Amino acid sequence: MRLRDTIICLVCVVGAVVLLTAASSRLESINSARRQMGLVSNEPLENAPPSLAFATVAMGAFRGLVVDVLWMRADKLKEKGQFFDAKQLAEWISILQPRFAAVWDVLAWNMAYNISAAIPASQWQERWRWVRNGYELLRDKGIEKNPGRIILYRALAYIFQHKIGGVTDDCHKHYKRELALAMRGLLGEEPANEYFQRLSATKKTLSEITAEPDIAEFISAIKEADKAFEDNDELIGNYLSLRQTPDRFSESAFEVIDRFRGTEALDKFDTFAKAYRLRNTWKLKPELMDRLNKKYGPYSSGDPNDRLPLNWEHANTHAIYWAELGFMIAGEKEEYSIDEKNTDRIISHALQDLYRRGNLVVYPVPGELASVYSRPDLRMFEVCDKDWAKRIKKYEAFEHGNPKGLRDGHRNFLKNSVIDFYQTGNREKAGRIYQRLREVYPRDEFKDDMHTWVKKRIVDEIEEIKIKDATELTLMTLRDAYFSFAIRADDEAFGKERWAREVYEIYQAKYSDEEWRRLNLPDFEMIRFMAFLDFMRDRHFPEHLRNSLLGRIKVERPELFDRLQKQKDLFIQKTQQNQTQ
Template identity: 45%
Template sequence: MRGRDILIMLVCLSLAGGLLYTAGTQLDYINTQRQTMGLVVNEPVENLPPSLAFATVAMGAFRGLVVDILWMRADKLKEEGQFFDARQLAEWITTLQPRFPAVWEFQAWNMAYNISVAIPASQPEQRWRWVKNGYELLRDKGIPTNPKAVQLYRELARIFQHKLGGVSDDVHKYYKLQLAEAIGLLLGSEDNGLPADDNAFYEALIGTPSEWAQIVADPNVAPFIRALQEVGEPFTSEQPFVQNYLALRRNASRFPQAASDVVDRFRGTAALKRFDLFAKSYELRNTWKLEPARMHQVSQEYGPIDFADPNVHFPMDWRHPDAHAIYWAIKGLSVAKEKNDAETERYQTNTQRIVAHSLQNLFRYGKLIILSRPAEALDPDSPAAKSTSPAIPKDVFLSPDLRIFNSYHKAVLAIIAGYEDDRTTKESLENGHRNMLKNAVLSFYQAGLRGEALKIFNQLRKRYPLREFNVSLEEFALKRWREELSGFGIDDAREQIVMLLSEGYYLYAVRDDEAAAGREQLAQQAYDFYNTTNEPEFRIDLPPMPVLRYVALGQFLNSGAYPPHIRQGLLNRIQIEKPELYKQMEQTEAQLQQMQEQQGTR
């Protein structure tokens, strides 16, 4: 028996040795595959405290245990409100275990939400820095390291949709302005005659070379690149060259005059036209991580429609944070379709809702209008006054973009269709959908788009055949409008009309002329209704319409809710573009003053 046992042991050892040798021969191949698939982390662990650095090196493969301990500590700090300390721990965890998606998600959320709001609203630039750090962490590091983690796409989309696109933060307009200013230069090409709202611009970007080596090798573009390189610093190679070219086109005073001379010399040539498209495409791809082809695809599916032909979609306004939210949500959904597991399905549902909420935001606040305001007087000895290119103060204004409605409606219907087997959830979603359609009818009617309002009203009546919808469009719109106003506590007809006129003045001041005309039209219809209705409860003796216009203008001009330059700009526009209205208001003012004087003498 003993000899047999020894023989068995020898055979087993021989087999083990053979298997070990075979495994060893496969090691190089396995390591190559791991490197190719991005499963190897070679990033050195820096800036760790000595005790943690020692534990990481000493424990080797047990670094996962270190990560667990740090994660529990970070979670405890979060619960205690110590967000800055939690951020430091989260940063170490992402270094130790970069393929742990939850910590990237936590780190971005912590910076964009907790740390940013810990800074007073009086310092919007500091708040913006942390919000920007949050979304850039996910976009530039978290997602490239974990390209299959759907929750990271969802969180990135949520930060754009809720933190930047929403209105809950006190300085949300500052965020919107900074984002719009940063990406605005990349949208459209003046050299090629392609504005940002033209699909041809994005089609041109798609056909542009994506690599620096390709554009340098283009014989039509090379002379322009060489001419700028001859200027010297800062036009060296690749990314610094591209970014400095874009900065030169934005503000030439920061660069040597020779650089501007090169641009002027090549203006109108194929070289400058082609390089301008390349530079914008390159920056979108490498800095913003936005692929022009996917941007165009998102616009064609969700972009604003042409009312003359609903099958035509215009490009999204990529200055708006909700456009970015939709982009990253759609990209996350494409990853989810590849994985197809239970956890991914949950993230997929949440991501679909982000798309719908972003479209809702665009429908309500999708028109982003940026206006420069007069600069404040500066101390002549201050650094700002001595600057060759002082910052131009700007304001951002938001108004509805009704062209988004079709895309918004389609997204909501798709979500409802996913709950056919869940009656309770479906009923809840349909209640929201019904209210959405009711509000949309009023919005289109107020904007003077009666045909579109009627189309939506017919959809509402067909899908939800309720008694309240068995009225004319005009009756429904007026009733809905009164319901909304009563929610604000405005029951007086005069106040309703004056409020509409004041809102119209604001829209006219920021040059949203179509919406302004819609408010004016609705105010006139309401005035006519109250003056001519046969229903005693609605019949009201109102002052003449010119008087109401004068009162509304006075309310607008004396309202602290609008910046002084906007109020003054309205007067200037009316005086220049509508002199008859300006003269009518002067006459109304004189008549009112005369009436007051007569009453005073009695």
């Protein structure tokens, strides 16, 4: 019995030795493959306490235990609201586990949301710095180390869509302005499709562009003019700064710009410098930007076959870029994960946001920060409509069923779009959308013609509101019309003015003449004056903008100015009468 046990033990030992030897012989090839695939990192743990650095090195393969302890500590710090300390721990975790995508997601969220929100809204520059730190961390480090993880593209797109493009942060207008001005400095105002094609076709490195004789002559001249351009590493950045803020450099440097102004050399280098900044700082590939313009760009109102570029000053366009890039690089062709669905939703929601608030007005104010206003961009209707149809078809195929939620959302989108175009005066386009609504969703509620349906909808809304609310609705519509006229969106302004009168008349038609006199609702001209007065007194709008409105009305609509002046006199007269009673 003992001999038998001994033999069994010996066989087991020999077998174990053989298996260990065979396994160890494969270890080098496995480690080599891991290094090639980027699944291992030997980066040193910098700026860490000696105790953490020692524990990491000493425990070797058990460094995962150190990470677990750090995670638990970071969670406790976040629960206590100590976000800055939690950020430091998360940075160490990202060094220990650079291939763990959730680390980068949590760290970026902590910066963009928790730390930024902990800073007073009055310090918007500091808030913006932390929001920027959040998306730059994902863009420059997280995705670079984990290019195959779509969750990181989704997280980056969400920061642009929600934090910058949304309205939940008190400083959201500052974020929008900073992003818009940064893009405007590289793309100009309302760039054409041809410009994106030029950005895509230009050289990618400084050595390539300076190999051209005319460019080399320009570079040599500007280096001689100012020492700030001698370092090639700083050359492109300083050139872009020179074009935007020439006071920072010597006069001789700008004289070089004047000397080469209008030449092909300066034009080519300017295009190269901006494309270089897009690629290397913003990590935006001009060729992909051009492709997305053709895929999602709005349709020209004058030519339905002409596609315009997306508004790259808007945060939602950046959200679309990173979500699309995530699908291209990290999307699964045969499977469709929850992360991919969430990324897909970001694209859909971003397109709808561009329809609702895609017209970003950056109004310059002399001596002050520019004011930012978000307006609907109705040119995005066809893009959103096609996207709805595509996603309904897509989810029908993936989920083998009827995506009722998507269909309900699409129907509501079409209904609201009919009202949007009707309000702004484009009744022909509203009619086409209404016809599509009736064809795609044949329901009894759409059996009437468009004008009847719109008026019924107004009546239904008015039935639920009181006289004060009806007056307020008319006043706010007219107030919005004044704003549109102030920023020179004249068609929109006249459409809203017409809509306000229709709302007023529909409400008035509910009552007999006797009832109307008893209600004592102000007449339309008085409401128009009150809306004008309300706009002119609103300090939310820059004084420069308000004065611009008054000047335009005096010069371009003198009949309206006379009516407003008459209502002003009546208003003063009634006020004086009330004071004497």
